[in-house]
Amino acid sequence: MMKPDRRGEILKAALDLFTEQGFHGAPMALIAMQAGVGAGTIYRYFESRDVLIRELYKDLEERIYPYILAGYAETAPFRSRFLHLGTKLLRYFIEYPLCFRYMEQFHNSPYGIAFRRDKMLGKEGHCDVFRELFEQGAAQQVLKDFPLVILFCLAFGPLLAVARDHVLGFVQLDDSMIDRTIEACWDAVKR
Amino acid sequence: MMKPDRRGEILKAALDLFTEQGFHGAPMALIAMQAGVGAGTIYRYFESRDVLIRELYKDLEERIYPYILAGYAETAPFRSRFLHLGTKLLRYFIEYPLCFRYMEQFHNSPYGIAFRRDKMLGKEGHCDVFRELFEQGAAQQVLKDFPLVILFCLAFGPLLAVARDHVLGFVQLDDSMIDRTIEACWDAVKR
Amino acid sequence: MMKPDRRGEILKAALDLFTEQGFHGAPMALIAMQAGVGAGTIYRYFESRDVLIRELYKDLEERIYPYILAGYAETAPFRSRFLHLGTKLLRYFIEYPLCFRYMEQFHNSPYGIAFRRDKMLGKEGHCDVFRELFEQGAAQQVLKDFPLVILFCLAFGPLLAVARDHVLGFVQLDDSMIDRTIEACWDAVKR
């Protein structure tokens, strides 16, 4: 007889519904019902709908790091580390399509844009692993001579695009294609 | 004393507001006001809000082709043609940031997903130029051995990511950076 | 090359549409279109929608009298005259179901109630034939001892109900049934 994890249930319900129906199609009452709680209860855990949306994003983002960092060797050569992180990230999105679709939806919404702007201004970011890696690569002149922001675009742009098309069912990625996709990303950023 | 182009005014107002406020934040009444017309007038030109959103997309899309095709030499070597189209496209997005942001928003919404799905199924598409180019490149084995869909991702993924960051003000692209960005896209797809 | 009878066209279109779609479902623009005139034109002939609705009623009502009075012998015995008028009226409704349905709809709407109230107050009425007949019948004590209003109800209540069910397709009236229906009406009013 566990005490029910209401916050978790609400986040799970929100993820399902926002992903399936978009932000538009998922009213609070529906989320509450799917989570098996009363409508008012959500407001005990999240100040408002907007806060719920943002917290869900943060929650999902945090779960990525343990996954992609498993087996990550800080001391491996730069290219290996890039391929490791890229491959893991793409695999993660493929394995957790709801997570991917939610993050995409979030990024392409007023929430996501404000969120990202805050992040850029704050200098800090959760993607410290990537930032560190890319800064190192830039310093060692392994990467093309671009501002960090652009390098991120070159590396993650294709990765996310491929993930999106997989999730939407426009392609079926197998292991080999995943690896070769990340190698193409590498081609884009490597000097 | 020109007769006022009401359809155009409405599209322009919709573009401004949808871009600034998102689909959420731009009620029909506001669009009408910004366009300087009565609320009901919009419905003489667009059957519904959804139709307005889709028509605006098509309208913006159609303006791209003349721009990027100017000076395009069908007979030039493959790489040149790729660079030409890519560069023009990126420049276009930089020059018309509202257009870019709207198209992004559209793509990442139920509208855009349905739209794209229709396009894929219909085989036909407005991106015939790109499709033709890539099919040729694939046939000549200039491009990596990937399905067309993935090649598109590898080429446009970074391009769009870079455009987005420019438009949001996270980087300032100059001419050289534009060219080098497209070359990086080329690196991603070329064999 | 007749001059087009715009007023008539509008009335005809209004009859068709109000009958098929109800007052709700027939906007002025649709009536105009069906009549083959501009939307504004209707207002040259009818001050407003309400006026159009009332004028259409009067127009239809007026056409009934010539039909039912054809062959009517003022000098015939009372019962014959009653049967003549009743039968003719029922036949008329069966022959012109649009007319019947419109009149019914009109009667059972705020328009019709106001209209009827005015008529009752004004003493005068278009149904002078019926009024005259019934007053005579009352005076001769052929009819039951009821106020005129009630006698009308007893006579026309069943008649209209039968017409309604025929028009809605719940019964198919043949000649014999029409005659016997009117005889039943007679049974209701006769002393």
Add this chain to the structure above:
Amino acid sequence: MMKPDRRGEILKAALDLFTEQGFHGAPMALIAMQAGVGAGTIYRYFESRDVLIRELYKDLEERIYPYILAGYAETAPFRSRFLHLGTKLLRYFIEYPLCFRYMEQFHNSPYGIAFRRDKMLGKEGHCDVFRELFEQGAAQQVLKDFPLVILFCLAFGPLLAVARDHVLGFVQLDDSMIDRTIEACWDAVKR
């Protein structure tokens, strides 16, 4: 301190307003205000305006049966039973004029027509008492030789017409007139 019966308040407000103003003239906001509830509250109890209109009808209809069946003797002679039900029905309409007017309005609207059509097709109906009675009367050859539908018209046509004129204030029915009216209905149907 009773818990307020909101559903009932809404139905009552709807009855008042629909009766006074017609379906046209009674917007949801007005009904809500008259019922003393918020506009959205109505939708907790009735899925839509149309559903409210239909439920109100059913609600009113159901209240009639206990009233008219009080003191009804299944074993009494046919004529007595007819007079009992008819008289009770007419009295009910006179006592509850809002109910009568609402039902009339309902019957003479797309709602009522669809409703009645469903009833006819479904064979079943709430008017089982009447149907049973009339079927018996037809079998015993007490009633005229007509289809059931017509017999209903002959009996209820005058009854409803009289009720209507009373409710609209065109006559004042006293006890004797009520009885004699129903006897006239009987004359219309009896063989």
Add this chain to the structure above:
DNA sequence: GATGAATGAGCGTTCATTCAT
């Protein structure tokens, strides 16, 4: 704490009517 009924501002859309052409 948890609930879910109640709220009411706000939305997309319609349509009778007007009026410049």
Add this chain to the structure above:
DNA sequence: CATGAATGAACGCTCATTCAT
């Protein structure tokens, strides 16, 4: 005169949020 594009008030309905229980 006839037109039909333009208007804008009004409608039915939704849903984030509150609060009495």
